[in-house]
């Protein structure tokens with residue numbers, strides 16, 4: 209089966225494995241393949257099945273999962289000529305509010321779709337957001353977390369983990385939304401929000417978008433802004449030209 213895919217060039221490396229641009233010789237199209245070291249295949253499969261249920265322009269489409277020797281390959285849609293939000297912020301610094309608003313709308317809509325289908329992302333952060341010229345795409349949907357990072361008791365990326373998770377609370381849709389708030393905050397301020405107990409030292413971004421981001425970063429998961437409320441608040445915001 210794997211004769212079907214030809215690995216062409218490495219497009220990225222993450223904590224879990226290497227991502228390749230590859231060619232699907234049967235369907236004659238380029239794809240992205242993440243090569244993971246086998247070990248927790250059942251968990252990866254379970255989550256890949258969940259991710260495969262999702263169909264949304266801002267969620268990377270999973271095409272296939274296949275074992276290959278000691279590895280497990282996840283075949284997915286290739287997001288052409290994209291950079292991660294994290295790379296974009298390191299290159300350009302804080303992004304203009306209309307650009308972050310567009311990113312926010314896409315990601316809120318993506319999370320809202322996934323949550324409606326009962327799928328959590330579990331690791332929303334600027335490394336998992338791809339920016340292409342015409343699209344904003346969330347990658348690593350539900351796949352990163354079950355394999356986990358051996359060193360951390362709470363799955364996720366430090367700085368982007370909802371506060372209730374540190375108290376042993378479950379990962380919920382609201383926890384994904386806090387992580388999204390932290391991701392948007394980073395896009396606006398070029399650093400993740402301060403999680404220290406003195407919020408006055410870190411007033412955060414201002415304006416409509418700032419208030420939405422603040423609402424997503426609410427400590428109490430029950431009072432936190434929902435994806436729908438955030439989307440409707442942003443409906444009146446200006447689009448980038």
Ligand SMILES: Nc1ncnc2c1ncn2[C@@H]1O[C@H](COP(=O)(O)OP(=O)(O)OP(=O)(O)O)[C@@H](O)[C@H]1O
Nearest residue numbers: 219220221222223224225227240285286287348352
């Ligand atoms: N579908 C895709 N299309 C294009 N590039 C991709 C795609 N998926 C991943 N990449 C690139 O590969 C890099 C690593 O991918 P990814 O974040 O999924 O790996 P990872 O091992 O899960 O990383 P981590 O768990 O540390 O976030 C990304 O930063 C991105 O540059």
